[in-house]
Amino acid sequence: MASYYNDATVIFLNGSFVKAADAKMDFYSQSFHYGYSVFEGIRAYKTEKGETKIFKPVEHYERLKNSALAMNLPYTWNTDELIAATYEVLKRNNIQDAYIRPVVYAPANMSFVVNTEAFIVIEAWEMAPFLGDKLLRVMTSSFQRPNPKGFKIEAKAAGHYVNSILASQEAKAKGFDEALLTDMNDNIAEGPGANMFFEKDGKLVTPPPGNILPGITRATVFEICKKLGIAVEERLFKADELKNADAAFYCGTAAEVIGWESLDNVKFKKSWNETVSKKVQTAYKNLIIEKEPDATIKHSSGKEKSLA
Ligand code: PMP
Numbered sequence: 001m002a003s004y005y006n007d008a009t010v011i012f013l014n015g016s017f018v019k020a021a022d023a024k025m026d027f028y029s030q031s032f033h034y035g036y037s038v039f040e041g042i043r044a045y046k047t048e049k050g051e052t053k054i055f056k057p058v059e060h061y062e063r064l065k066n067s068a069l070a071m072n073l074p075y076t077w078n079t080d081e082l083i084a085a086t087y088e089v090l091k092r093n094n095i096q097d098a099y100i101r102p103v104v105y106a107p108a109n110m111s112f113v114v115n116t117e118a119f120i121v122i123e124a125w126e127m128a129p130f131l132g133d134k135l136l137r138v139m140t141s142s143f144q145r146p147n148p149k150g151f152k153i154e155a156k157a158a159g160h161y162v163n164s165i166l167a168s169q170e171a172k173a174k175g176f177d178e179a180l181l182t183d184m185n186d187n188i189a190e191g192p193g194a195n196m197f198f199e200k201d202g203k204l205v206t207p208p209p210g211n212i213l214p215g216i217t218r219a220t221v222f223e224i225c226k227k228l229g230i231a232v233e234e235r236l237f238k239a240d241e242l243k244n245a246d247a248a249f250y251c252g253t254a255a256e257v258i259g260w261e262s263l264d265n266v267k268f269k270k271s272w273n274e275t276v277s278k279k280v281q282t283a284y285k286n287l288i289i290e291k292e293p294d295a296t297i298k299h300s301s302g303k304e305k306s307l308a
Pocket of ligand 1: 041164190191192193194195213214215216218
């Protein structure tokens with residue numbers, strides 16, 4: 001298993017900066033017993049200028065708050081203080097390219113009654129930008145996403161990730177890189193920890209909110225497409241349409257923008273380098289490190305536009 005901390009690692013725990021190795025959590029916590037907590041996955045990058053920049057911190061901490069409120073967890077923090085605390089965690093651990101994991105969790109409570117308090121921890125560890133060029137071999141999972149009538153699926157609640165773990169483990173056991181989950185009506189939904197888009201005839205299509213976690217990277221892809229003049233449509237679709245696509249990709253804070261080679265061993269029609277999806281990937285890569293956009297990016301309109 002990966003090592004996320006050592007004896008020197010500092011975390012933010014309920015208002016204080018403490019050593020991860022000394023930090024304690026209550027084994028009687030409702031979060032531990034029932035998977036009842038909410039969390040975020042955030043990245044920081046070393047920018048082109050050498051600064052440490054958390055990518056879209058307001059969006060992430062606002063989602064953390066909304067996830068907590070959706071779960072009836074008391075939320076007593078404000079976004080500015082948490083962003084400042086996060087920069088401090090990065091500084092104290094001397095890391096720039098990082099993955100940041102805030103978790104809001106419940107006190108000792110074996111019953112199902114609403115809590116009168118909740119706690120927060122912010123952990124961070126080093127993570128280099130990924131954006132690998134190796135395309136993913138994706139498998140349609142035998143697991144569906146949780147029924148949105150049984151869960152608040154738009155919240156980033158820990159318990160939802162049991163579904164993600166089962167799906168991802170199944171795909172890997174069968175020799176694939178990642179799983180793709182459908183909703184309860186067999187529409188394509190998302191990956192275990194990422195949203196998906198497919199490309200057809202230079203346009204992108206992605207499932208609408210309802211059965212997915214509406215990702216911050218997904219929203220960033222919309223922004224990039226607007227700037228690049230690439231059309232994006234939100235609508236339901238099934239696996240047969242997806243297998244006929246020119247290309248497809250996953251996007252998420254950890255995954256960034258990563259292309260697919262195949263779905264259920266059916267290869268996508270276009271070579272990744274010839275897709276508009278690849279342009280989105282490049283634009284995302286530039287955006288997170290605040291690199292000046294490549295002035296030569298060609299767009300579907302044939303015009304050259306700036307990403308700035
Ligand atoms: N869907 C799921 C189930 C996820 O866990 C994530 C990762 N948070 C995403 C989508 C992508 O969300 P984001 O772009 O905000 O990281």
